[in-house]
Amino acid sequence: MNSRYKLKKVIRLEKFIRDDILIYGKTPFFLLILIIISSMLIINITYQTRLLIIEHEKIILEEKLLDIEWRNLILEESTLGNSNRIEDIALTKLHMQYIDPLNERKISMKD
Template identity: 40%
Template sequence: MNSHQLNDAFRDNIYIDKDIQKKPSKSLFGLIIGDLFGHQKISLLLLVMIIISAGAVLITTQQVRKQLFEREQLLLEQDVLESEWRNLIIEENVLAEPKRIEEKAKIQLGMSYVTPQNETVIVIKSK
């Protein structure tokens, strides 16, 4: 091989390398989008469905958390109301009990309230 042939071979390699290093006319993002719309319609549809289902999961999770919080608040309110109700029942029973005792005393023992007309004062003198 003479020097002329070497120069031609070298020029051919440079020429080939220049063809390989050609810049694409579109950006990488443009190529991906073009490929998705052109050849990968099912993949694009699945991607959209995944994004929609992820959004639905987020919304559902938020609603469940909100409802659980409201349920806890209602249960706490129910506990407070039940406690107040029990206290009112106890108070009612305690207030009604003296009336029952008073009625028994009047009927069985003939007792009555003391008034100034039927009051008797006994004075005891001490030494």
């Protein structure tokens, strides 16, 4: 009789908890579900935001590197295109000379 009474008591306790949740606990249970859903959404948005921040930082770093490369190319262009440098190469390496206007000869082609 004692085990039957305990079994009946356990069944009544389960029924009592179930009825309590279904009758009086709908609003708190619904709010708990909403809290869980909103917390999962916050975690997802935070993760996406961190990914976007990392991508933004990579783009800014790439922009800085490209800006440095651009400045170096402009400097190289101005150095290589300098007429003094070209003149120095022509005189020293190629052994070119200026033409004296008295020794200048014009060549024309006949038709």
